[in-house]
Amino acid sequence: MADDLLRTPLYAWHADHQARLVAFAGWEMPVSYTSIVEEHQATRQALGLFDISHMGRLEFDGPGALAFLDRLVTRRVARMAPGQIRYALVTNENGGILDDVLVYALASSGPGPRVLMVVNASNRPKILAWLQRHLTADESVVIRDTTRQTAMIAVQGPTAIEVVAPQVDVDLRSMKYYSGAVTRLGATEIIISRTGYTGEDGCELIVPAASALTIWQQLVDLATPRGGRPAGLAARDTLRLEAGMPLYGHELSEDINPLQAGLDFAVQLRDHEFVGCHALQADAVAPARRRVGLQLDQRRVPREGYPVVHAGQVVGAITSGTFSPTFNRPIAMAYVEAPFATVGQLLDVDIRGRLAPAAVTPLPFYSRHSK
Amino acid sequence: MKPDELLFAETHEWVHVAQEGGEKMATIGISEFALAQLTDLVYLELPEIGRTVAAGDEFGVVESVKAVSPLYSPVNGEVVAVNAALPDHLEILSESPYERGWIAKVRLTDEACLSKLLDVVTYQKQCACAGENG
Numbered sequence: 001m002a003d004d005l006l007r008t009p010l011y012a013w014h015a016d017h018q019a020r021l022v023a024f025a026g027w028e029m030p031v032s033y034t035s036i037v038e039e040h041q042a043t044r045q046a047l048g049l050f051d052i053s054h055m056g057r058l059e060f061d062g063p064g065a066l067a068f069l070d071r072l073v074t075r076r077v078a079r080m081a082p083g084q085i086r087y088a089l090v091t092n093e094n095g096g097i098l099d100d101v102l103v104y105a106l107a108s109s110g111p112g113p114r115v116l117m118v119v120n121a122s123n124r125p126k127i128l129a130w131l132q133r134h135l136t137a138d139e140s141v142v143i144r145d146t147t148r149q150t151a152m153i154a155v156q157g158p159t160a161i162e163v164v165a166p167q168v169d170v171d172l173r174s175m176k177y178y179s180g181a182v183t184r185l186g187a188t189e190i191i192i193s194r195t196g197y198t199g200e201d202g203c204e205l206i207v208p209a210a211s212a213l214t215i216w217q218q219l220v221d222l223a224t225p226r227g228g229r230p231a232g233l234a235a236r237d238t239l240r241l242e243a244g245m246p247l248y249g250h251e252l253s254e255d256i257n258p259l260q261a262g263l264d265f266a267v268q269l270r271d272h273e274f275v276g277c278h279a280l281q282a283d284a285v286a287p288a289r290r291r292v293g294l295q296l297d298q299r300r301v302p303r304e305g306y307p308v309v310h311a312g313q314v315v316g317a318i319t320s321g322t323f324s325p326t327f328n329r330p331i332a333m334a335y336v337e338a339p340f341a342t343v344g345q346l347l348d349v350d351i352r353g354r355l356a357p358a359a360v361t362p363l364p365f366y367s368r369h370s371k
Numbered sequence: 372m373k374p375d376e377l378l379f380a381e382t383h384e385w386v387h388v389a390q391e392g393g394e395k396m397a398t399i400g401i402s403e404f405a406l407a408q409l410t411d412l413v414y415l416e417l418p419e420i421g422r423t424v425a426a427g428d429e430f431g432v433v434e435s436v437k438a439v440s441p442l443y444s445p446v447n448g449e450v451v452a453v454n455a456a457l458p459d460h461l462e463i464l465s466e467s468p469y470e471r472g473w474i475a476k477v478r479l480t481d482e483a484c485l486s487k488l489l490d491v492v493t494y495q496k497q498c499a500c501a502g503e504n505g
């Protein structure tokens with residue numbers, strides 16, 4: 001493994017527990033510990049523990065922090081109340097997606113909320129530079145990258161909340177999805193949020209790097225008797241794909257705008273000036289291509305880059321594909337030309353020279369609410 | 372078959388050569404190391420019976436949840452049999468990689484191709500390095 005890869009505070013634990021480690025976005029990360037399917041099913045049925053410390057964590061000091069971010073993300077965040085978390089996109093002048101992020105407004109003793117943004121690992125340097133570039137001299141906002149001083153742990157699955165709730169000094173059960181709080185776990189101050197990337201209920205913890213190993217081990221010990229287990233990035237990927245969630249570098253890129261990606265819910269164009277808003281207003285009428293879900297009836301898996309075909313013509317391409325452990329069939333996300341993006345549309349995927357029939361399927365493939 | 376009776380390709384196929392009816396027959400499968408790395412197999416495309424293959428030709432596909440991996444013929448010859456039970460019972464591959472998990476039999480047209488294959492000790496050294504880097 002290359003020497004310049006970053007390691008999370010939990011690296012030694014992963015290495016001691018036979019994780020397969022891979023390079024991911026500049027980090028040496030566990031891709032799986034035992035089997036992807038076992039880790040996936042454990043998360044759907046009990047809980048999975050994920051080291052997501054590679055995700056970028058940026059803190060914003062100063063009363064103007066939310067007003068500053070309001071000009072740079074697709075959703076209104078200026079008047080977020082303490083405790084709220086919002087999913088949004090950072091777009092360039094053309095409306096192209098620079099990153100998808102979570103903006104946290106956390107209760108604080110100061111005049112305004114404590115503001116945090118979680119960004120994708122691969123985009124952390126780019127977003128940091130983008131934010132610094134747009135920060136004007138008269139804005140008293142200080143951006144701090146706290147990624148290396150902290151660790152981030154996702155606890156996901158139907159028993160996640162009952163496992164974590166007794167350990168923290170906040171009423172986790174009554175916290176809404178997309179809310180967050182500063183709390184204590186034992187003697188350690190942490191940030192906890194009802195968020196995730198698996199389609200399950202659960203929470204994510206941001207903890208000091210020095211406490212990460214102790215907290216992780218504590219969670220592993222609590223999870224194991226309940227059928228929970230550590231899960232790697234591969235299961236995280238199959239889980240998010242079933243849940244219809246886009247992944248930067250696959251469904252999201254600077255060549256794709258949030259409307260093409262079907263993320264209209266995260267775009268507020270009315271009374272909201274932000275970088276990229278004018279380009280998005282122009283595209284809001286009818287994007288020429290759209291993100292769709294596809295499901296297939298055989299066992300060969302459509303992989304990223306495979307052409308999507310209709311009547312012999314290429315009308316799109318796969319962006320992510322896997323074999324769904326929940327549905328026991330291949331599923332994929334793709335961008336296709338708008339006329340072929342309707343649910344029920346029959347298409348073909350060119351899998352290494354042979355066509356496999358596929359049907360446009362509503363996203364998400366999996367919802368915990370409709371089990 | 373024991374691993375020390377087998378030859379291995381750098382691309383992780385194993386070969387067992389035996390005399391069958393006056394001809395040299397190569398039985399081919401996937402190494403235990405490769406199967407452990409792949410995990411979560413979902414699909415196997417068997418070689419085509421009757422096809423003439425040269426060493427290094429792609430003649431099948433194995434897919435896991437994570438990735439698709441070509442199967443390369445480690446030898447020169449003609450595919451004369453495949454293990455038709457495997458695609459519906461992929462678990463056999465991991466349960467018994469060197470016996471019930473055989474994939475194809477190839478009638479050898481020459482034996483020179485065998486000299487490029489690795490013995491088990493050399494192959495395991497290659498895997499140990501790959502494990503550290505992978």
